[in-house]
Amino acid sequence: MNRFRFIRPLAALLTLFAQIAFARPAADSLTVVAPGAKPRQVSQQFKFTEGPAVDKKGNIYFTDQPNDHIWKYDTDGNLSLFMEKTGRSNGLYIDKKGNIIACADEKNELWSINPKNKAVTVLLPGQFEGKKFNGPNDLWITPKGDIYFTDPFYPRPWWTHKTPEQTGQKVFFLKKGTQTPVVVDAALMQPNGIVGTPDGKTLYVADIRDKKTYKYQINTDGSLGNRQLFCEMGSDGMTLDSQGNLYITGQGVTVFDPSGRKLGNIPVPAGWTANVCFGGKDRKTLFITASQSVFVLPMTVKGVE
Template identity: 30%
Template sequence: WHSMDATCLLDSQCGLGESPVWSVAEQKLWFIDINAPALYRLDPATRQLETWPMPATIGSIAPTADGGLLLARCDGIWRRNPDGKSETLLVASPLEGARFNDGRCDRQGRFWVGGMTDTREPETALYRLDGDRVIRQGLVGAIAISNGLAWSPDGATMYHADTPTHCVHAYDYDVKTAAISNRRLFLDLRTTDERPDGAAVDAAGNYWVALYGAAKVVQFSPAGERLREIHLPAKAPTMPCFGGADMKTLYITTARQRHDADELAKMPLAGGIFSVRVEIPGLPETPFAG
């Protein structure tokens, strides 16, 4: 497979940078720091960074059709108005002793989000926001750290990972009903030090996944073949997303948490935002349709 190196776009020193979302309309990158907790908007052209502290731990974000954002916080899922001056609670969190983690909309604009516990025990699930309620999805089973959510370009295949298992599963996805079925092993990384974190799918259907602790993001074909590795000077990449005017820039968030002094000396850019140019463009995120 091919190897490439990502460069640091912003030395943001996030404790746990996550959930990068490219705004096509703004040509800017939104992301969060789960630990801070805070919401950020970066203009890659000028390196200008805007910051909004959050009142509660935030696990993921997604665009809304009006130009606002969904915020999956530990107290519930909120809709942030486009002007950023007000928020509306859509649904309170159903999680007890846990918080929302990785989340995004499917190709039809339904918001899916997983959970995680502080103990890293498999005690949460995968959820879907449906109107004013959150529906628990049983097929995926008990989850410790929900990650890797992504859909194929046609929306008919859903990917999901439970990070501590070192595995990514694929599912048949009914685009009309949002039903998931036919759970199958897509990536088995149990013989490696690679822990699947956030992911994105490009226009050709390849699955790009951040491998937390392994200092790389890897592109896999729809058949699970390793095609390309993106190496970073940060050991804990958390999630990639596609952006830029041509959707051929891969942006990558990383974490700085749980690094000892020696690791920070070797990787001072840990927690930064990285980027790399790729050959196949990504697809814009589908905004929340609710």
């Protein structure tokens, strides 16, 4: 998900291009977007926004990783700082108990954060087979409570090491209640965005460097099978709607139907669109993290996360 160190030098130029594109009508008509709606900027006070996740009430939590903050956007449209000193949290997901599960890559860990008292439990220490993780980046929790997460390598200014200790960049599976992750795909160049279907049967993983997104069958033991190329486009973050459409990010938000057919693109006036999720009381608000800003967009479909 978070690539802020690499895109910041181009941010001003990309923002200009995005604003020009945004001023024109979208090339494709997207029926998933409310008629006449465009992304509305909520705020641009951040350094680099990422990792939006929605709780049971429809409130959204997201990260500003360079500033080490987690923010909250509630269902009434109020924005507030939720937490400081977040372990450099990046991707987030809310579990069934309402805990915020975070890819805390300051020490390459997975955290569980209690939303009431902000108490932190380390679910997964920062090593695999005696070597540091590259940096857990994005995650998805299955209906059973198991976790899939991506582990790409993006050097961070808060690290003392500049080269990876792991061989390759992988997708991991962590069974609920354990601290023993299992590699489920080691054949990707740089896995990043990840999301699964609400029935727990299908997983999507984006290989952002190879500009591809794959679709997998989730087996009963957590392993992955039947890997298929879903689309010739990588992604930073991803989400799904109630019709099974997949939303991927980068240059705006691009929407694909369940067969992998491109439905269209939602232009976002920012240098880089990092991530996306559905929120609001009715789950019909698309929440978009994009560079220094966050945006909201009314939709005709609901999210499923």
